[in-house]
Amino acid sequence: EQEQAAIEAELPAVTVDGRTVAVLVNVGTVHDALAVRGADGSGLVRTELLFGERRTAPTVAEQVEAFRAVAAALPGKPITIRTWDVGGDKPLPFLPQDHEDNPFLGERGLRAFRRQPELLRDQLEAVRQIAAEIPVHVMFPMVTTADEVAWALDELGPRPDGLKVGIMIEVPAAALRVATLTPDLDFVSIGTNDLTQYVTATDRTNPAVAALADGLDPAVLQLVDHVVRNAGVPVGVCGDLASNPQAAVILAALGVHELSAIAPQVPLVKARLREADLRLIDTAAVLAARDGDQVRGLL
Ligand code: PEP
Ligand code: MG
Numbered sequence: 241e242q243e244q245a246a247i248e249a250e251l252p253a254v255t256v257d258g259r260t261v262a263v264l265v266n267v268g269t270v271h272d273a274l275a276v277r278g279a280d281g282s283g284l285v286r287t288e289l290l291f292g293e294r295r296t297a298p299t300v301a302e303q304v305e306a307f308r309a310v311a312a313a314l315p316g317k318p319i320t321i322r323t324w325d326v327g328g329d330k331p332l333p334f335l336p337q338d339h340e341d342n343p344f345l346g347e348r349g350l351r352a353f354r355r356q357p358e359l360l361r362d363q364l365e366a367v368r369q370i371a372a373e374i375p376v377h378v379m380f381p382m383v384t385t386a387d388e389v390a391w392a393l394d395e396l397g398p399r400p401d402g403l404k405v406g407i408m409i410e411v412p413a414a415a416l417r418v419a420t421l422t423p424d425l426d427f428v429s430i431g432t433n434d435l436t437q438y439v440t441a442t443d444r445t446n447p448a449v450a451a452l453a454d455g456l457d458p459a460v461l462q463l464v465d466h467v468v469r470n471a472g473v474p475v476g477v478c479g480d481l482a483s484n485p486q487a488a489v490i491l492a493a494l495g496v497h498e499l500s501a502i503a504p505q506v507p508l509v510k511a512r513l514r515e516a517d518l519r520l521i522d523t524a525a526v527l528a529a530r531d532g533d534q535v536r537g538l539l
Contacts (some may be wrong), residue, residue: 245385249278253510256517261492263510264320264500266478270306273313276503278510281317281375283429283500284478285310287363288325288332291310297334297359303366311374318375320478320500321367322408323360323392325349325381329445335359344443349382349408350392357395364396371403379429381405384413393424401535406473410434415463419470428471429500432479435461454532455481461535462527468495476500485512486539493521 253469266277266285268290273282290306291298296305311319326332327348335356340346353360367378380392389407397408399405405424409415410431422428437444439460442453454460468475476498481487483501488509491499493516501509522538529535 242491246277249507249510251278252280253513255492256515257519259492259518261488261496261513262476262498263488263506264317264476264478264498265314265503265506266483266500267310267319270309270313272317272503273310276314276506279317279503279506281314282310282319283476283482283498285319285321286325287322288330292330292332295333297362300362300366300369303363304369307370307371307376311370311376316375318377318404320377320379320406320416321370322379322381323350323363323367324353326352327382329398344437345448349418350380351382351384351511353395354391360395368397368400368403372398376401377404377406377427379408379427381431382410382434383407384406384411386417389421389425391472408469408478410438410479412438412463415467418467419472422473425473427474427498428467429475429476429478429498430464430496431465432460432464432477432481435463435479436481439463455479455484456487456490456532456535458527458529458531458535461490463498464491465494465523465527469493483509485509486536488513489516489518489539490521490523490526490535492516493518493523493526 252260262280264281265279266284267282268286269275328344404426406427408431409428420471436455440452442449474497477496482499483505485508
């Protein structure tokens with residue numbers, strides 16, 4: 241029976257109505273990739289966590305080696321390397337940043353590298369090198385404008401064969417104008433943690449407002465729906481919402497192609513999707529609901 245469960249975990253998640261939803265794993269340490277069962281790859285490698293213990297910047301070779309170790313734990317499956325997502329609640333010891341009164345609204349993610357691009361350039365060199373060995377996706381965090389996409393693609397330079405390039409959608413403006421951001425991209429991945437923070441104006445680290453920061457708030461789901469309809473490329477979700485099996489069904493019903501969850505949730509999300517008939521989810525009612533509780537009640 242255990243063997244049966246292990247075999248089933250490795251199968252793709254296909255819903256009752258025949259939709260295949262890729263379920264991948266979020267990786268902050270190599271252990272996450274080693275511990276997971278049944279992941280279809282990694283939909284998010286948080287590089288600022290992978291190297292977060294270091295006091296000095298990793299070399300290109302050290303980064304290639306770390307990406308190789310993550311990939312080796314998920315043999316034959318793609319890994320999605322997110323470029324340094326520094327700032328906000330995530331300082332990087334080897335990237336000096338000025339004090340900011342509102343760091344979540346400041347030089348976060350891709351923004352932090354416009355004035356000091358060297359670290360990003362090294363990372364993109366490591367991405368190009370590992371992409372010659374294994375299936376790799378690269379994505380840029382905290383993108384707001386088409387100009388930032390153009391700048392990031394310029395920094396990446398010529399793309400090796402097989403390297404897929406995307407951005408995270410976690411700023412409301414990027415969600416609303418997603419169609420203008422994607423002409424030169426292969427995919428987008430919605431970061432529901434930050435998207436929820438910015439849509440509901442609730443600091444994601446402040447427990448006093450945690451109840452307002454509900455990823456199933458219909459205001460967040462309306463943006464997810466808008467992104468799916470307008471992106472023109474495959475859409476993933478790699479925020480924590482994708483780790484919740486109930487929410488995973490709603491995201492799949494809204495047309496999200498790929499979910500990336502924390503390691504222990506991957507088999508549970510897959511199992512819930514296999515039981516789900518997406519035709520029975522009233523997405524119009526979900527999007528028109530008054531709050532997240534009403535969305536949960538609809539399931
Ligand atoms: C997100 O914002 O949803 C996300 C996946 O990125 P992080 O949690 O690392 O900011
Ligand atoms: Mg984020």
